[in-house]
Amino acid sequence: MEPAFTLTGVNLSLSTACSAKCIFCPIQRGGGSPRHMSVDIVRNIVEQVQREPALRAVKHFECGENGDAFLNPQALDCLRAIRQHVPDAGISIFTNFQGLDPEIAEILIKEKLVDRLWCNIDGHDETHYRAVKNAGLERARKNIVAFLKHRETAGARVPLNIACVNYHDYYTAIKKNFGFVPTNVKSPSEPLLRKNFGLIRAQWLPQLNQQLDSIQPVKFFFSWAEREKAALQPLNYKRYTCPALHRIRTEAFISPGGLWYACCMDAACELIIGDTTRTPLAELAKSPRRAGLINMLAARKFQEIGGPCKTVNCCEFISLHPIETRVRRVWRRVKPHVHGFMKRFQVRAGSRRLPTDQNAALGG
Numbered sequence: 001m002e003p004a005f006t007l008t009g010v011n012l013s014l015s016t017a018c019s020a021k022c023i024f025c026p027i028q029r030g031g032g033s034p035r036h037m038s039v040d041i042v043r044n045i046v047e048q049v050q051r052e053p054a055l056r057a058v059k060h061f062e063c064g065e066n067g068d069a070f071l072n073p074q075a076l077d078c079l080r081a082i083r084q085h086v087p088d089a090g091i092s093i094f095t096n097f098q099g100l101d102p103e104i105a106e107i108l109i110k111e112k113l114v115d116r117l118w119c120n121i122d123g124h125d126e127t128h129y130r131a132v133k134n135a136g137l138e139r140a141r142k143n144i145v146a147f148l149k150h151r152e153t154a155g156a157r158v159p160l161n162i163a164c165v166n167y168h169d170y171y172t173a174i175k176k177n178f179g180f181v182p183t184n185v186k187s188p189s190e191p192l193l194r195k196n197f198g199l200i201r202a203q204w205l206p207q208l209n210q211q212l213d214s215i216q217p218v219k220f221f222f223s224w225a226e227r228e229k230a231a232l233q234p235l236n237y238k239r240y241t242c243p244a245l246h247r248i249r250t251e252a253f254i255s256p257g258g259l260w261y262a263c264c265m266d267a268a269c270e271l272i273i274g275d276t277t278r279t280p281l282a283e284l285a286k287s288p289r290r291a292g293l294i295n296m297l298a299a300r301k302f303q304e305i306g307g308p309c310k311t312v313n314c315c316e317f318i319s320l321h322p323i324e325t326r327v328r329r330v331w332r333r334v335k336p337h338v339h340g341f342m343k344r345f346q347v348r349a350g351s352r353r354l355p356t357d358q359n360a361a362l363g364g
């Protein structure tokens with residue numbers, strides 16, 4: 001049995017609601033949990049992190065897990081609670097900027113409530129953006145510009161990392177890797193819009209801070225929105241590894257209702273480790289249930305685990321080129337063995353180079 005690993009980060013799903021409907025995002029987010037997390041749930045967690053020695057290693061909170069945090073009317077108070085109780089922890093937020101309006105941006109900067117923002121800008125015009133996100137570009141654009149202005153005025157160093165998904169690329173990657181049309185593409189006759197990263201980049205680069213920010217095209221896609229269709233296809237589980245195992249070993253994922261669920265790929269919160277409103281976080285962290293899940297994932301018992309793990313093929317990054325997807329899959333499987341071998345080899349090679357007395361000290 002693997003040990004229950006020390007927590008270093010907590011992912012808080014401040015909201016599972018979202019005003020967008022991206023082609024690459026599962027529609028069923030959050031399961032039966034309430035849509036928004038209350039300040040009480042956040043406070044309960046951060047107070048424990050503050051006082052509990054077993055949680056001292058927690059140094060990061062991601063607050064945009066599984067939805068758009070800024071649709072939660074208490075989002076700012078939730079962030080204030082984290083800052084108040086764990087002031088030295090980093091706070092990052094994934095957001096689509098639809099709800100992060102200029103007033104919220106001003107407060108975020110003024111009160112230092114965030115250390116990093118991540119967002120997607122999936123189009124250079126309304127048509128391309130809407131094809132990917134089912135939401136309007138103009139609102140997001142205004143809000144991003146307002147955030148950048150507030151940041152500049154305050155001289156704040158809060159990086160903005162932008163990723164750009166292209167409709168054509170996602171559509172093609174799903175078609176080539178799975179053989180079906182993406183679940184959220186309702187009409188296959190939708191235009192296979194052109195590649196547009198160059199255009200998006202040209203629009204945004206002049207407004208970004210070259211030292212702080214980044215803008216990148218997405219080349220590998222998650223296919224977690226495709227689970228239902230993928231579940232109908234046979235799967236050779238032996239070929240797969242859990243791509244989030246390293247995070248599951250060190251991070252907690254908390255739903256708006258306070259339930260600790262398996263991972264960021266468990267959109268409907270199906271695999272529950274425990275309820276943070278009833279059981280202390282440190283107790284859940286070392287619980288047999290968590291250790292058992294980690295153990296089963298390491299042993300690749302995806303079918304027995306059930307839930308989203310049954311379609312583990314939808315958890316990996318897929319490429320436009322299926323051969324690349326397969327190579328990465330094989331590499332993930334053999335990587336731990338290669339690293340283990342290299343480590344052993346390095347220790348032996350290193351011990352041969354050491355003077356005799358140091359070899360003796362190492363027991364060599």
Ligand code: SF4
Pocket residue numbers: 018019020021022024025026066067068095096
């Ligand atoms: S990916 Fe993010 S922005 Fe898009 S629908 Fe999902 S939660 Fe909303």
Ligand code: SF4
Pocket residue numbers: 241242243244245248262263264265266297302308309312315
């Ligand atoms: S295999 Fe299961 S635990 Fe691993 S990433 Fe997928 S859903 Fe999460």
